Amino acid sequence: MPEKLNCQTLLASLSDYVDGVLGDALCQEIERHIAACDNCRVVVDTLKKTIYLYHETAATTEVPIDVRARLFHRLDLDDFIQK
Amino acid sequence: MSESTSQAFSLEALRAGDRTEFARLVDAHASQIYRLALKMLADPQDAEDVLQNTFLKAMQALPSFEGRSSLSTWLYRIAVNESLMTLRRRKPEVSIAGNGDAVDDDDYVPTQFEDWCCLPEKELLSSEARTYLDQAIRQLPEKLRTVFILRDIEGLSIRETSQALDLTETAVKTRLLRARLRLREYLSTYYGERLAKEST
Ligand SMILES: [Zn+2]
Numbered sequence A: 001m002p003e004k005l006n007c008q009t010l011l012a013s014l015s016d017y018v019d020g021v022l023g024d025a026l027c028q029e030i031e032r033h034i035a036a037c038d039n040c041r042v043v044v045d046t047l048k049k050t051i052y053l054y055h056e057t058a059a060t061t062e063v064p065i066d067v068r069a070r071l072f073h074r075l076d077l078d079d080f081i082q083k
Numbered sequence B: 001m002s003e004s005t006s007q008a009f010s011l012e013a014l015r016a017g018d019r020t021e022f023a024r025l026v027d028a029h030a031s032q033i034y035r036l037a038l039k040m041l042a043d044p045q046d047a048e049d050v051l052q053n054t055f056l057k058a059m060q061a062l063p064s065f066e067g068r069s070s071l072s073t074w075l076y077r078i079a080v081n082e083s084l085m086t087l088r089r090r091k092p093e094v095s096i097a098g099n100g101d102a103v104d105d106d107d108y109v110p111t112q113f114e115d116w117c118c119l120p121e122k123e124l125l126s127s128e129a130r131t132y133l134d135q136a137i138r139q140l141p142e143k144l145r146t147v148f149i150l151r152d153i154e155g156l157s158i159r160e161t162s163q164a165l166d167l168t169e170t171a172v173k174t175r176l177l178r179a180r181l182r183l184r185e186y187l188s189t190y191y192g193e194r195l196a197k198e199s200t
Helices: A007-012 A014-018 A024-036 A038-058 A065-074 B011-015 B019-041 B044-064 B071-090 B127-138 B142-153 B158-165 B169-199
Strands: none
Touching (some): A007 A038, A014 A024, A014 B169, A038 B127, A038 B169, B011 B019, B011 B044, B019 B044, B044 B071, B142 B158
């Protein structure tokens, strides 16, 4: 029997919960808790948003053309610089 | 990048020193390695050095690559080590033990309960906000930062992250949770102020 979920024990399952890999039973317990506990609801929502924002900022960075050219040169792959 | 991308390469050709195949490998993975180094080091010149050294080492080590992880994860692993060495060189006064090991349980407990989720996307991802996001990640202890970058920014799985960092999956999960909670605190401070401004 799992002990009754409180704000502290919820934290331990938080990552698995936001990643969607938590078992159904524990998942439902968390949802029941955050429906009644405003602080935990905010923590869950803002944690999801934090991860989302960082993920958004990443996808846009590509290696610049000049950096790529110097990389190929350093690797002795000059003949492959032209794609 | 997913494992399937890596599997598209001929390991046989790479191990044999096939230059065309290696050039393809570089093009497929250069951006992810450059991004990782930029996030770790926050300096374009250092990031470029890490990028070059990563592929130089990969080139030398490929003949002995055993394929226990994907090529992508293996490259991340080399790049993380190169980045960490650069950080060590930068601040030799900081002992390795003191650098990120002092992650106590207090950091775990949320103290900010502002609900800033409702801020408009335009504000959440303004250029000022992006700068703040980068600063916040740099405030994380190294050990938390690497895990967060690989898992949440680069999108590796828990297993891939553990392979890239030579950690157990449990250690990855613990560090990931701490990194996420800390960043949430930093972001709550920042966006909380924005929220307060908006409501006045
Ligand atoms: Zn609660």
